[in-house]
Amino acid sequence: DQQVKQNSPSLSVQEGRISILNCDYTNSMFDYFLWYKKYPAEGPTFLISISSIKDKNEDGRFTVFLNKSAKHLSLHIVPSQPGDSAVYFCAASALDYGQNFVFGPGTRLSVLP
Amino acid sequence: DAGVTQSPTHLIKTRGQQVTLRCSPKSGHDTVSWYQQALGQGPQFIFQYYEEEERQRGNFPDRFSGHQFPNYSSELNVNALLLGDSALYLCASSLARQSYGYTFGSGTRLTVV
Numbered sequence: 308d309q310q311v312k313q314n315s316p317s318l319s320v321q322e323g324r325i326s327i328l329n330c331d332y333t334n335s336m337f338d339y340f341l342w343y344k345k346y347p348a349e350g351p352t353f354l355i356s357i358s359s360i361k362d363k364n365e366d367g368r369f370t371v372f373l374n375k376s377a378k379h380l381s382l383h384i385v386p387s388q389p390g391d392s393a394v395y396f397c398a399a400s401a402l403d404y405g406q407n408f409v410f411g412p413g414t415r416l417s418v419l420p
Numbered sequence: 421d422a423g424v425t426q427s428p429t430h431l432i433k434t435r436g437q438q439v440t441l442r443c444s445p446k447s448g449h450d451t452v453s454w455y456q457q458a459l460g461q462g463p464q465f466i467f468q469y470y471e472e473e474e475r476q477r478g479n480f481p482d483r484f485s486g487h488q489f490p491n492y493s494s495e496l497n498v499n500a501l502l503l504g505d506s507a508l509y510l511c512a513s514s515l516a517r518q519s520y521g522y523t524f525g526s527g528t529r530l531t532v533v
Contacts, residue, residue, distance in 0.1 A: 350525050407453075407478065412461050
């Protein structure tokens, strides 16, 4: 049973437009969420995080929104750039779980020039 | 500043054999976590080592074992390899006193034939 779901395996967006990647979770104990980006032949790279006490966190072109009641978070990239093309993983953790992260299956983003 | 270093980068083993994967954490980090990423899936937590002891373990059989050395480097051992163990094995390091903030290595691609 997947605790973290990313229901879109892939997403294509035109350069300059907004990319929206979605993530749903089932475990209400999760209180910290992260997004990682992964290029081929590289390890995942931390992108942005959000704590459950917030509903939005912004870092440059990247914004993460958290809707706790819906157990849903989303990553917005504006404007999208070709270099953003990668696989994006949503990950969740709970303080009681220590540093054990549960990852979603990932969404492959393609930004078309 | 070297990040997380994993060796080897690629490995081919025969079913039933044993394998050892190695990880050197990022300078200053004292905690090492291991993840298995099967094709098309997100990373799955195997275990975490801190102060040379296994601190947390995911849902993996006892065939998966590990070790952390006094210099914080770590090994992942897998015995009696199965075809299903073929995956990318990721090592991530962090600081124990900082609950979050993984740095991932590029991984070891293990193929079991």
